[in-house]
Structure formats: C-alpha cells, structure tokens
Amino acid sequence: MHGAPAGGSPPGLPLPLRGLPVAQIGILVPDLATGIRAWSALLGRDDWLVYTYGPESVPRLTYRGRPGTFRARVALVGAAPQVELVESLAGPSAYCEWIDEHGHGLHHLGFRVPSMEDTVRAMTAGGVALLQSGHGYGLDGDGGFAYFDTRSGIGCIAEAIEVPRRRRPPEPIPARSG
Structure with missing residues (x-):
C-alpha cells in the first residue's frame, strides 16, 4: 500500500491488528461459480474449498449489534495470503452494504487472531x-470471524479470523452458471 513502511503495517491499521500478516484477501463476486472459473484462470489453481455460512451453519451471527440472518457462500484457495471469494446470498450484511456502495471486487483483508x-x-x-460477526462454525463449536469498519484507515474492511481446530467438510464446487 502507498505509504506503508517496507515490511510494516499499512498506516491506519488498528492497533490490535498491527504487525499481523495479511492472511486473506476477500473479494465479493456476483456469482461464485463464475468467480471460481475466473480466479482459477488468474491464479493457475483450482483447489477451492467451498462453504456456506448462515444461521444453519454458524450458530452465533451478528450484524450491526443485532442477531444476524445473513447468508454467504465462500470459496477459499491458497495461503499467505489465502484468496476468499464471497457470494452474498441474503442480507442485510456488510457484504450487501459494500456491494450497494462500491459494487463487487475487493472487500476485506483478513488477519488471523489468537482470540476473537x-x-x-x-x-x-x-x-x-x-460490522458483523459469526462464531461457532467449526466442528467443535469454535472458529469465528468479525468484520470491522476500517475503510478510512486502509480503504477496505478488516476481518479478524479465529480459525477453528476442525472445519466441517467442504461443499462441492458450484456448477457452472449462466
């Protein structure tokens, strides 16, 4: 980023996230199947893990301080940083807000944290x-994510990620659309 010291954190990154490496780049896509095809070609890989997050798979969701009902389907690939494609399925959510204001594309930078x-x-x-959070999506009821409004400091949302010890099995890669 412009203005970031070499090897350092971007200016404006909140103190609790400073010094942590970017673990994930989150990109909003209008259709996950199309997004996976496009990003597979760009990245030269097709080993995506697909998950649907919503009330049925994440027991504790919040959106702007209230219980959340949003749903999203995500596809994950790679590491250091991982690329996450996000298709918003139902809102209200931070995804819907971003799409309304900015359209699809870069949405967040994710940082792994030891304690959500x-x-x-x-x-x-x-x-x-x-902005929104979810807790308990791992097989053992652990794992969490929280999105924070860091647009004024880094130009996008920051996500704190507490990785579960065990994930549930991934879903099939969605069939080709359109």
Missing part, C-alpha cells in the same frame, strides 16, 4: 465499529 473475543474487545474499545 479479545480482538473484538480491543477493536471496539479503540473506537473501531464492529
């Missing part, structure tokens, strides 16, 4: 708005 609870507490205490 501690990160949410520190971020909100520092005045960073929590």
Whole structure:
C-alpha cells in the first residue's frame, strides 16, 4: 500500500491488528461459480474449498449489534495470503452494504487472531465499529470471524479470523452458471 513502511503495517491499521500478516484477501463476486472459473484462470489453481455460512451453519451471527440472518457462500484457495471469494446470498450484511456502495471486487483483508473475543474487545474499545460477526462454525463449536469498519484507515474492511481446530467438510464446487 502507498505509504506503508517496507515490511510494516499499512498506516491506519488498528492497533490490535498491527504487525499481523495479511492472511486473506476477500473479494465479493456476483456469482461464485463464475468467480471460481475466473480466479482459477488468474491464479493457475483450482483447489477451492467451498462453504456456506448462515444461521444453519454458524450458530452465533451478528450484524450491526443485532442477531444476524445473513447468508454467504465462500470459496477459499491458497495461503499467505489465502484468496476468499464471497457470494452474498441474503442480507442485510456488510457484504450487501459494500456491494450497494462500491459494487463487487475487493472487500476485506483478513488477519488471523489468537482470540476473537479479545480482538473484538480491543477493536471496539479503540473506537473501531464492529460490522458483523459469526462464531461457532467449526466442528467443535469454535472458529469465528468479525468484520470491522476500517475503510478510512486502509480503504477496505478488516476481518479478524479465529480459525477453528476442525472445519466441517467442504461443499462441492458450484456448477457452472449462466
């Protein structure tokens, strides 16, 4: 990013995330099957893991401080950083807000954190708005994500990610659309 010191954090990254490497680049796509085809060609790989997140698979969802009902289908590939394609299926959500304001494309940078609870507490205490979150999507009821409004500091959303010890099995890659 322009203005970021070599090897350092971008200016404006909230203190609890400073020094953490970008673990994920989140991209909103209008259709996951089409997005996977396009990004497979760009990245030269097709080993995507697909998951649907919503009330049926994530027991504790929030959106702007209230219980959340949003649904999204995601496809994950790679590491350091991982690319995540996100298709919004139902809102309201931070995804729907972003699409309404900016359209599809880059949405968030994800950072792996050791404790979602501690990160949410520190971020909100520092005045960073929590947009949406989800907890309990792992097989053991662990795993969480939280999106914070960091647009004024880094130009996109920041996501804190607490990876579950065990993920549920991935879904099939969606069939070709349109």
